Amino acid sequence: MNVQFPRLLRPLWGKVIWRKDPSSKVIYLTFDDGPVPEVTSLVLNMLDEHKVKATFFCVGDNVQKHPETFAQVMDRGHEVGNHTFNHLKGFSISDEEYYDNIDKAAGLIDSKLFRPPYGRITRRQINELKTKYKIIMWDVITHDYNRNLSPETIMRTIKRYSRNGSIVVFHDSIKAKENVLAVLPLAIEYWKNKGYTFGVLD
8 A cells, every 4th residue: 555655756756746844843634535515524623623724635526516615615714726627547538638627627726736636647747737736746645535444544554654744645535534534633633742733735
């Protein structure tokens, strides 16, 4: 299970962001694939309870279906990013289809942040998109969408791999609901106890 993309291979992706300042004791929480009312609203409540802000990489189709939930994300002071309109893999379609899908999402999501679904993006696509976006990858992916993983297993991953400047991926999706709601408060308390603060991407 690939939790942390190998450090030596990261430069091959060119100008994308995997991790923020390693000298600062800050964690950057991110949530992919929403907004989904049944999950996103509960995640927002948890973040409010712990006074933590995060960055939500939204799927345009979900924004279109659930504008009220998307508005909640914005109204509560979180940052948002583009995650394509249809959650597409850049590897699987033509460049023009990919860019058009991102542009379609951009009509609903006003942001200069972009995260490629699955991390699947070509070097050529990166070179094109970096003229308009900061391309955000991750330092730690929790795999909370994997229903074969227990919250305890995910927490062990978080404790082992998170570090100064880590960009951590959770998912506010139906598939991840059980795990993200179980793990998120535990993870926040763990990081706080270790002296971390929380930042949003910009």
